[in-house]
Amino acid sequence: MGLRIYNTLTGKKEDFTPIVPGRVNIYVCGVTVYDYCHMGHARSMIVFDVIVKYLRYLGYKVTYVRNFTDIDDKIIKRAKERGKDPKEIAQYFTKAFYEDMDSLGIERADIEPRATEHIPEMVSLIERIINKGYAYVVDGNVYFSVRRFKGYGGLSKRSLEEMMAGARVEVDPRKEHPLDFALWKKAKPGEPFWESPWGKGRPGWHIECSAMSMKYLGETFDIHGGGQDLIFPHHENEKAQSEAATDKPFVNYWIHHGFLTINQEKMSKSLKNFFTIREILSKFHPEAIRLFFLNHHYRSPVDFSDEKIKEATKALEKLYITLDRAKQILGEFRQERTDEAIRSKPLYKRLVELEGSFKSAMDDDFNTAKAIGCLFDAIKEINLYLDKDEKEKGLIFEAVNKVKTLGNILGILRLEPRAFLTQGIDISVEEIEKLIAERAIARKRRDFKKADSIRERLAQSGIILEDTPHGTTWRVDYKRNL
RNA sequence: GGCGGCAUAGCCAAGUGGCAAGGCAGCGGUCUGCAAAACCGCUAUUCCCCGGUUCGAAUCCGGGUGCCGCCUCCA
Structure with a gap:
């Protein structure tokens, strides 16, 4: 078809x-x-x-x-x-x-x-x-x-x-x-x-x-x-x-x-x-605006409100958080070709399937809302994979590429995830990193009171901390800023 | 007045004959020092109402109700 x-x-x-x-x-x-x-x-x-x-x-x-x-x-x-x-x-x-x-x-x-x-x-x-x-x-x-x-x-x-x-x-x-x-x-x-x-x-x-x-x-x-x-x-x-x-x-x-x-x-x-x-x-991210519009069929009327663009911003954040998780694992990893071993992996096959659904949706009179659904399905699969202990960089790399390719058709996911997640802060990155380092020391000493006070201090500036096996990362709290 | 469109969960929204996508919000759980994120589960026996067609309808037909647009510059 x-x-x-x-x-x-x-x-x-x-x-x-x-x-x-x-x-x-x-x-x-x-x-x-x-x-x-x-x-x-x-x-x-x-x-x-x-x-x-x-x-x-x-x-x-x-x-x-x-x-x-x-x-x-x-x-x-x-x-x-x-x-x-x-x-x-x-x-x-x-x-x-x-x-x-x-x-x-x-x-x-x-x-x-x-x-x-x-x-x-x-x-x-x-x-x-x-x-x-x-x-x-x-x-x-x-x-x-x-x-x-x-x-x-x-x-x-x-x-x-x-x-x-x-x-x-x-x-x-x-x-x-x-x-x-x-x-x-x-x-x-x-x-x-x-x-x-x-x-x-x-x-x-x-x-x-x-x-x-x-x-x-x-x-x-x-x-x-x-x-x-x-x-x-x-x-x-x-x-x-x-x-x-x-x-x-x-x-x-x-x-x-x-x-x-x-x-x-x-x-x-x-x-x-x-x-x-x-x-x-001046209030919202351009990609959030795009996601907001594209979540409706182009022939339907769309009712506009700040509240709805906030929701779109949260949805967009979800996509970027997953891309960021992947990026943390990948680092500078790149690969030119997708080898047969990767093609045979269940995640890869599933993503190829979802790409097909995305295409069918778009083929059906540019059903972007349905296509976005496929994008979220893909994100869920990637998260599931990222939750596993054993991970292959080559596969993650391909997965991210697929999602970005589809997102780019809609004009979203064009930024580096870190760039999206750290936009609009009123505190310097050095300051944030200094506080995170202090908190790491406190946590090592099991001084959780101090650790939590630092988390609270950053929360005041709209920064959310996340402790992962690879260390602590931070991002902007969109929910708070909106 | 004429013509056209729409009505799906708390909200947004896809779905045009075969068990109701996805997102936001909420609740419970796993994980965590606590969180966050992620994942799992729950949240529409039912798609504005009334009839009809059909083995079977949110989806088709008829009749209501409500909302919107065009007929004037407009994306």
Whole structure:
């Protein structure tokens, strides 16, 4: 059984077959750079980061394109508010976007096109649409005619009649149909503009994604992704205009993820119930945030709270503690090849089995929650082995590698376990080690009162001591810090 | 009003016809000078309610109830 993906277009899980065997072309709607990114954006970026990582793990050569909308009404508005040039606003928040994504460990897309750098492509695409008779020009504006395009509403599963029934749109009287949308907007005085056959203006929102995705990925490509709120109108419109221009299917698989809610309500700017990524990163570990999101299926709504990220942090700690145990035993031990003797060990076989389960889970429409379950099963097996008296370094090394490989697909377990377990302390390592040494002497003399007072002293600083056969180790008490 | 989604233990959550994953929290045990970690055991005879289909349903069908989203910029 290979990869299956839930396709918004058909409403079903389908076997994934790329257009060119072994290659996947994927386009994801990025952000409009007019403000800091919030946690909803984080979820989106994490979901597609993992999808791309998994496709690569499967061996596909992936071309991942994610755009920046760097010219639109919101940017112009923000620029006016701040007395800045729209360009400056876009540049500033593009930089902020990269900072946030880097912190979350989200890889760069292969191509990250900006709308303002693709105006000529958009203009020629609009011309193509006009020539095909699917768009009309009114006073410097170009509108796409939804009525002329058969199949409008196919992605969002709505007919024009249904949409009209609930429409609350103020209708521009120059439009032939209320749902016709702008491909090109005439510039108002003082707004940024580009020259075009229809006069000075700027592109509509939807056309940029059509122009840029087709430029880099071809007129039909494999996967197009985004949030569920983009299904209508954005992706519906993208699909309509693209297919109107090319007479070819635009996209084979549409992937849409669910929303992030706060107290069960959608996180959004208008409700003012959003948290920015940087706010949350100041309190929690990026990998904990990833684990929190990935513990839910990407299409389900996720309710956000500090409490839940704390739980994810504890879960992540559990994984790192085991990796740390292994590392203590391994020291600098490394090995290049896995020999037959190791392959035949029960632990190794079990881990291969779990890797298979992990893969089946991910193959089933990227079921990361189930895959995480496999990761914890693997951790339990390793702990069981680590509890034994007789241990083989070669086997432990391989076991750790397996777990890390799987974790890395989800973008977690990328740190040295010691680094994770000793983060955020307000006492120096020298001080800690000095106290541990003192305590060791006290314990040898069976002066447990003193030993315990040292443990207590370190606990005050959020340090947990663990006495093992190999000596005493320490780590940060996440439970206390959270 | 139209369209769509969801409802699983104290909490989060996977599971779409065959004995209910995983995590967090809790309790008991092993280990420990004491802890911690780890491991073992316990914590949903039952998956919102009512009917139906089936040898068999959390899973399929019908009817309720509750929550959410889209239809307007939005990841």
